[in-house]
Amino acid sequence: MTGPLEDIYSEIQDWLKENTKRFAFKKLEREIIASGVCVECGACVENCPVDALTGDYSSGKYVPTLTGKCTACGICYANCPRTYFYRDTLLGNVRSAWKARAVNRSKGAQDGGAVTAILSNMLDSGRIDAAIVVQSSPDKAWMPIAKIAKTAKEVNEASGSMYTHAPIMQGVVQALNEGSKKLAVVGTSCNIDAIYKMETSSSGPIKRIKGAEAIRFGLFCTKSYDYPGLTKFLLDQGIDVRDVKRFAISGGMMMIEHSGGEAEWKVGELEEFSSSSCAYCHDMNSKNADISCGNVGSEEGWTTLLLMTERGEKIFKQAVKAKVIEAEPIEEKDIREIDNLARFKAARWYKMKSH
Ligand SMILES: Cc1cc2nc3c(=O)[nH]c(=O)nc-3n(C[C@H](O)[C@H](O)[C@H](O)COP(=O)(O)OP(=O)(O)OC[C@H]3O[C@@H](n4cnc5c(N)ncnc54)[C@H](O)[C@@H]3O)c2cc1C
Ligand code: SF4
Ligand code: SF4
Ligand code: SF4
Numbered sequence: 001m002t003g004p005l006e007d008i009y010s011e012i013q014d015w016l017k018e019n020t021k022r023f024a025f026k027k028l029e030r031e032i033i034a035s036g037v038c039v040e041c042g043a044c045v046e047n048c049p050v051d052a053l054t055g056d057y058s059s060g061k062y063v064p065t066l067t068g069k070c071t072a073c074g075i076c077y078a079n080c081p082r083t084y085f086y087r088d089t090l091l092g093n094v095r096s097a098w099k100a101r102a103v104n105r106s107k108g109a110q111d112g113g114a115v116t117a118i119l120s121n122m123l124d125s126g127r128i129d130a131a132i133v134v135q136s137s138p139d140k141a142w143m144p145i146a147k148i149a150k151t152a153k154e155v156n157e158a159s160g161s162m163y164t165h166a167p168i169m170q171g172v173v174q175a176l177n178e179g180s181k182k183l184a185v186v187g188t189s190c191n192i193d194a195i196y197k198m199e200t201s202s203s204g205p206i207k208r209i210k211g212a213e214a215i216r217f218g219l220f221c222t223k224s225y226d227y228p229g230l231t232k233f234l235l236d237q238g239i240d241v242r243d244v245k246r247f248a249i250s251g252g253m254m255m256i257e258h259s260g261g262e263a264e265w266k267v268g269e270l271e272e273f274s275s276s277s278c279a280y281c282h283d284m285n286s287k288n289a290d291i292s293c294g295n296v297g298s299e300e301g302w303t304t305l306l307l308m309t310e311r312g313e314k315i316f317k318q319a320v321k322a323k324v325i326e327a328e329p330i331e332e333k334d335i336r337e338i339d340n341l342a343r344f345k346a347a348r349w350y351k352m353k354s355h
Helices: 005-019 025-033 043-047 075-079 087-091 114-124 152-157 169-177 189-200 227-236 267-273 276-280 310-321 332-349
Strands: 053-056 063-066 096-102 130-136 144-149 182-188 213-219 244-250 253-258 261-266 291-294 303-307 325-329
Touching: 005 075, 025 063, 025 075, 043 053, 043 075, 087 332, 096 114, 096 310, 096 332, 114 130, 114 152, 114 182, 114 213, 114 291, 114 303, 114 310, 114 325, 130 152, 130 169, 144 152, 144 169, 169 182, 169 189, 182 189, 189 213, 213 310, 227 267, 253 267, 261 267, 291 310, 303 310, 303 332, 310 325
Parallel strands: 130 182, 182 213, 213 291
Antiparallel strands: 053 063, 096 303, 096 325, 130 144, 244 253, 253 261, 291 303
């Protein structure tokens, strides 16, 4: 390779070395080309600084093929449009990463209770008219339905996680129809994408209401479960879902507390009950959220908060200032844990092996 790009590729190699891993072409071949998700764009072939790759048409389609000596510089893997690689493509535009916990943690809070505490603060201060959260259906225990919370007490009563899809838009549209304009909405990344469209796209109703906004609290998510499958699984284990007091998923385990004690299973055991929609989902941390919230990256009793927008930053700072949450920056090694979960989810989407 000769020309101005020669020096630039050398700079990129140094950057990759310092900031992340460098993968050889074999990894690209295994994960993207052999798995059939290559879009035949040629970015790998054309950016190889040692011209080790050729676009081979002998099979009738363009197949990037190793025809020289790969130095494992990592440039082809890093520039392929189908790899989820560095933090910006994995997690989106993270402005800063924190662990936080509520100063007065709500009894039912899932992790650090930071989501509930920040929402309560926003309601108390008049920053929002309503928070759209979830509550258990009156007919079916642990089936989430939308709840319009207008007081800190109502938000507190809705704390904790429910691991099935939640139709939260019913609450959003009802709140708007009732005249609320300033909303905060909690949801998994799939739902946050809908709210994002409703607020930012020309076809979105929130965009068309003067002065309306929907502040997005995205929950980290790798999957949710179909309600009938989850409840049947529990029943087969001798547990009635009505007796469950708490669900939690952490470290690859599903844990429950119920009136008869505690139980846990590997999440793999529940795989057949996961929602089919989740197989198509590759956004772990709600890239379109204002604040992304999860537990990975923080120790027990804390909530990880990724501040994704200026609006999210302001809300977070306000909650710290009001002393409703305490917060500390997350260390780089902990952010890598979040990267890894996001990579695992993206890799699953392609049915690739995770790194
Ligand atoms: C389906 C699902 C999967 C998750 N997977 C992961 C994961 O893999 N890794 C990880 O780190 N974190 C995951 N989380 C996020 C985690 O469980 C906590 O919600 C997060 O850490 C915030 O904790 P907190 O104590 O601050 O929240 P809390 O203060 O307890 O507040 C949680 C808020 O979320 C709302 N809520 C609960 N369930 C739903 C739902 N289904 N849809 C919309 N809103 C809901 C509640 O109403 C409440 O307002 C998941 C959450 C869900 C709902
Ligand atoms: S030398 Fe670098 S760009 Fe070329 S094939 Fe190997 S890893 Fe890819
Ligand atoms: S960069 Fe990725 S998608 Fe493009 S040709 Fe190479 S392997 Fe295929
Ligand atoms: S994995 Fe994706 S589609 Fe499934 S609940 Fe989570 S965010 Fe929604």
